Amino acid sequence: MIVDDMLLTPGAVRDAERWTAHNYHPLPVVISSAEGAWVTDVDGKRYLDCLAGYSALNFGHRHPKLIATAHEQLDRLTLTSRAFIHDQFADFCHELADLCGTELVLPMNTGAEAVETAIKVARKWGYQVKGVPAGQATIVVADGNFHGRTTTIISFSTDPDARNDFGPYTPGFRIVPYGDLTALAEAIDETTVAVLLEPIQGEQGVVVPPTGYLPGVRQLCTEQNVLFLADEIQSGLGRTGATFALDHEGVKPDMYLLGKALGGGIVPVSAVAADKSVLGVLRPGEHGSTFGGNPLACAVATEVVRLLATGDFQRRSAELGARLHTALGGLVGEGLVAVRGRGLWAGIDIDPSLMTGRQACERLAARGVLAKDTHGSTIRLAPPLVVEPEELDFAVEQLRAILS
Incomplete structure (x- = not known):
């Protein structure tokens, strides 16, 4: 077991706060590596990335074809x-x-x-x-x-x-x-x-x-x-x-x-x-x-x-998106006020009497899921299109856990 004074994250967060203008309010997570739908922080903790760089990472972290193409072009x-x-x-x-x-x-x-x-x-x-x-x-x-x-x-x-x-x-x-x-x-x-x-x-x-x-x-x-x-x-x-x-x-x-x-x-x-x-x-x-x-x-x-x-990613987003929205819909009335979206993109309104969107994202991060809040008690889920069905289920279960 790693004790708090051996963790690298707190010091890395302090350094980042010291040397940058505060135009963002990031979660205290310091990512050092990633692959597919998962990222790993400097202390070795893994998180399911349900933000995907605001859709910049639709194809996941370090997609093999894209990385190979970049490497080849870098050499030329x-x-x-x-x-x-x-x-x-x-x-x-x-x-x-x-x-x-x-x-x-x-x-x-x-x-x-x-x-x-x-x-x-x-x-x-x-x-x-x-x-x-x-x-x-x-x-x-x-x-x-x-x-x-x-x-x-x-x-x-x-x-x-x-x-x-x-x-x-x-x-x-x-x-x-x-x-x-x-x-x-x-x-x-x-x-x-x-x-x-x-x-x-x-x-x-x-x-x-x-x-x-x-x-x-x-x-x-x-x-x-x-x-x-x-x-x-x-x-x-x-x-x-x-x-x-x-x-x-x-x-x-x-x-x-x-x-x-x-x-x-x-x-x-x-x-x-x-x-x-x-x-x-x-x-x-x-x-x-x-x-x-x-x-x-x-x-x-x-x-x-x-x-x-090829159309493969569009089909995958539609099919997995239906799974995601069905699961999230089951939480309406159980801590969620409303769910919106299409495909692998969801806006979730949390009952404001329970927590803010920021608090929800902090609690999800503690359970291994990264998401982003916006406007009060609303959070967004936008996992990479390479996410697996059971990984989506994991994210929904963590959301259910913080709402209960």
Whole structure:
């Protein structure tokens, strides 16, 4: 038995707190290795990872094909900048475009960069194609959104932690209630160039909109000559039991915003995918990134696209997701107030009289399960898509235990 003064975790936590800005409030877990759906801390304790890097680890930690691809590319070429073309670039853009059913792809690095790219492209499209007067473009967004934390993006956030004290704010955005088609229609006018939405709001607590809402958004955008920008950074690439969350309702946006899982949990990779009529408005020098679409990123992300092209991960997410939601549903009324989600993605509202979401995550961690809280007594579960059925059962049993 290891006594407390022999543990490495407390000292490692203190060092991390000493030397970093406190922009996160992590659980006191110090991970040193991982494989598949499991991580191990510096003291040898194993945890089932039910956060999966906010969907960045959809394929688990150190997926063998992705690691092999990264190793091979590391031995050849890692960076050129976009001043030159490298031999991994075309395959990545082509295969991702095929997966999305679009004509073009613009690679970047982070999810926030993908959102910023979409905003810039939509505005330019509005001026050059739709004919919006210069400087007047507006974009409609939903309350409860989470699209990143740049100064432009937090300008249309309704989360006070993300927004407060970071002004002055970027104009040009209109916020409407999520899931309300009438409010959306009323917000669109001749200056509107785009509607930017998450098909499922992850940070808000895995909130799924009412059936028919997303097809209604698509119809409104088509009728009003407005671009539909779908932020599938967390919801896309297999998480919900389909390639994209929009697929569940047969909806295709004018632009997909992708990230997180696209990098396979190895490198940051993001992209926007759209047709030439949209992305074709960009000209050399108007937008870019030194690291965007670098050889290492493209090699790994191409392998990610090939894993998804088989459909195996989407089917696995759908089947295991049904198992997860059935089990979680059995806890409603026994400590849970509500369960939401789709595929291997669940938002769980704990009875606030029992504990906060943070307390729930601390108690789950003590029992070997890692999860993340958000907004009071809500926690999220998003295990890697490689998780085994009995591992899901283990996670639910630990949740049951802390609720009793």
